[in-house]
Amino acid sequence: MSSSTNLGGWVNKAGVWSSSERRDWFADDAETILHWREKPTGRHIEPGIAEVNLVSLLGELGATWSRWGEPLLPIGVLYDPFVERALEPWSYGIYTGGQSVLVGTPSGVSLAPEGGAHQSIKTPSIGLEQPGCVTYEPAFAIDTEWTLLASLGRLGRPDGTSAYLRLSTRPVDQGLAEVPSDPAARERRRRQAVAGAYTLRRTREPKATIAAMGAVVPEALAAAARLEQLGVPADVVCVTSPDLLYRAVRARQGHEEAEPWILDQAFPAHRATPLVTVLDGHPHTLSFLATINRVPTTALGVTRFGQSGSLEDVYRHHGLDEDGIVRAALDATG
Known part of the structure; x- marks a missing residue:
């Protein structure tokens, strides 16, 4: 092992x-x-x-x-x-x-x-x-x-x-994280990452939001860049803990003792748009995020047994690739 x-x-x-x-x-x-x-x-x-x-x-x-x-x-x-x-x-x-x-x-x-x-x-x-x-x-x-x-x-x-x-052993370009150099902003990012999520890409007037977790974050960023070209600017939220986000949702509803502040920072109500969630796992893991601001949503993930192949082919097979995320965002905002 x-x-x-x-x-x-x-x-x-x-x-x-x-x-x-x-x-x-x-x-x-x-x-x-x-x-x-x-x-x-x-x-x-x-x-x-x-x-x-x-x-x-x-x-x-x-x-x-x-x-x-x-x-x-x-x-x-x-x-x-x-x-x-x-x-x-x-x-x-x-x-x-x-x-x-x-x-x-x-x-x-x-x-x-x-x-x-x-x-x-x-x-x-x-x-x-x-x-x-x-x-x-x-x-x-x-x-x-x-x-x-x-x-x-x-x-x-x-x-x-x-x-x-x-965790994943997939190589990921670490430059995509765009970690702030300013100490205060860097500490804010750290607190958000530990609490469950942070905004990785923010547009001026978003028409869609992509919430991605783990290994498929690069596909989410690539999809957001293409959506921008198609006239559908999209924010990208990097989810680090669906667990803590779900506890925050339940705390906001009065069902659990937790701090819901992360919801206001990662999913502010004034930027609420149709939501696409994506992870390399069962899609229902992140589907609850749509309840934060009660927005239309499409949950992408894996619901079938895996297949052998190249990473690109396997992602395409399960709809986790850039094209699949773009289609989901266009459907959600159409």
Whole structure:
């Protein structure tokens, strides 16, 4: 699991935990990229392809704050579609006070060449609906840093929570994030990213809004650029946490204790337009966003088993490509 989830850098730096030091039989191989050094001071624990063992360990490590007064910051990494294999013990561990961070990567049909067996569809809903857990699906590296740090900050406390980060290995142009250079504006972006969403592209007089999450944000930006040429200027909102946005909606309705301020900043009422939501997962995950300002909406996502192919072909097959988003926006505003 360590190599397939791209943990080589962490393993090389932290070492692999073992009750006693073991000989590295490949230490003299200059071409070895992953160095498997097993020793008592190692910080990486390798359960192998055994997801239930992994989340059971996370539950135990995540409960040390209440049992022994020594909080740990356990992070578990597994292939995102296999979250479903470990769902019951993961949920039970959270229920009994185990606070940890679970990272599912790679995720979605963005893992195009590996076919349907490795392409997760329902996991965004799992993260959104799991009690005692905050879920994030960031699109950019800086958002991943901010949300991971926020998740770690919630661990090991009486009022703490676990976190689930759904990530992708798809290469994304980091320049698209357009992170503000002004310190105040940068801090505002950070607060919004941690709270669930921020405006990534803002037009003068929008006729449509595209709310995109995770790996498909580049397609949303490309679609907005083409819509501009077609006379349908569109704002683009980058969603980082459908979970926190849904809690904010429920708080506004008086059903939950949460801060709804993020809704006013990411989806201000005076800029309300027909909405297109898009993610690499089941479309109902973001469909509730239309209730914020009660606007017409089209929800794009994945509702069928995955297919093997190029990323472009697979996105086109599921309607997640630039053309699919443009069509949806034109239909919503027509």
